[in-house]
Amino acid sequence: MRTIVVDHPLVAHKLTVLRDKTTPSPVFRQLTEELVTLLAYEATREVRTQPVTIETPVATTVGTAFTKPTPLVVPILRAGLGMLEGMTKLVPTAEVGFLGMARDEHTLDIITYAERLPEDLTGRQVFVLDPMLATGGTLREAIKFLFRRGADEVTCICLLAAPEGLAKLEEELADAKVTVVLASIDDHLNEKAYIVPGLGDAGDRLYGVAQEIR
Ligand SMILES: O=P(O)(O)OC[C@H]1O[C@H](OP(=O)(O)OP(=O)(O)O)[C@H](O)[C@@H]1O
Ligand SMILES: O=c1cc[nH]c(=O)[nH]1
Numbered sequence: 001m002r003t004i005v006v007d008h009p010l011v012a013h014k015l016t017v018l019r020d021k022t023t024p025s026p027v028f029r030q031l032t033e034e035l036v037t038l039l040a041y042e043a044t045r046e047v048r049t050q051p052v053t054i055e056t057p058v059a060t061t062v063g064t065a066f067t068k069p070t071p072l073v074v075p076i077l078r079a080g081l082g083m084l085e086g087m088t089k090l091v092p093t094a095e096v097g098f099l100g101m102a103r104d105e106h107t108l109d110i111i112t113y114a115e116r117l118p119e120d121l122t123g124r125q126v127f128v129l130d131p132m133l134a135t136g137g138t139l140r141e142a143i144k145f146l147f148r149r150g151a152d153e154v155t156c157i158c159l160l161a162a163p164e165g166l167a168k169l170e171e172e173l174a175d176a177k178v179t180v181v182l183a184s185i186d187d188h189l190n191e192k193a194y195i196v197p198g199l200g201d202a203g204d205r206l207y208g209v210a211q212e213i214r
């Protein structure tokens with residue numbers, strides 16, 4: 001497993017506004033979309049391509065096209081849905097599948113409540129979208145699910161990770177073809193398994209649910 005933290009002033013600035021608890025939902029959604037586009041630029045650096053011959057108005061030339069089958073993008077509901085638009089802006093021909101997962105806030109067990117993915121992912125390059133990697137439980141379940149379906153390679157785009165969750169994932173997926181692309185590795189997890197300093201509950205902030213986390 002590889003971890004890439006995107007170090008860029010635009011990412012750092014947008015993330016700072018996102019973290020601010022006074023940032024309202026419409027701005028939070030907009031910034032999430034913009035951040036994903038910036039992270040996706042880095043995350044797609046190794047997207048599979050092949051040479052293609054085209055005619056410009058002036059000459060014949062060899063360009064670059066995505067290899068078929070096209071990449072599969074999988075947002076993890078709910079919060080990952082807020083990242084989908086930012087990703088498909090950059091890769092509009094990608095296929096999109098969905099995984100609905102939630103962690104029980106008390107036991108931290110992961111519940112998979114929805115799945116709409118191609119049955120056979122053999123040989124597919126998959127991009128998973130989820131803003132928060134906290135304990136890492138959700139991402140671990142999602143990645144294992146995709147590999148069981150035959151996925152060849154999984155790239156996760158997240159906004160924030162806690163070092164504890166990232167370390168656990170690295171330990172369990174050391175030899176797997178997994179890349180995690182992030183805007184920041186934060187300081188730690190608190191006793192409720194929230195990322196500190198973090199940005200709060202990403203799903204609630206995206207979809208306008210009032211929250212008070214302490
Ligand atoms: O690393 P973990 O400890 O598993 O936590 C991370 C998960 O928690 C959040 O989702 P949540 O369960 O709150 O669901 P939601 O997106 O519907 O709010 C987040 O979007 C991740 O999916
Ligand atoms: O800090 C956290 C941890 C898990 N899920 C979130 O939305 N935020």
Ligand SMILES: [Mg+2]
Nearest residue numbers: 201202203204
């Ligand atoms: Mg949530």
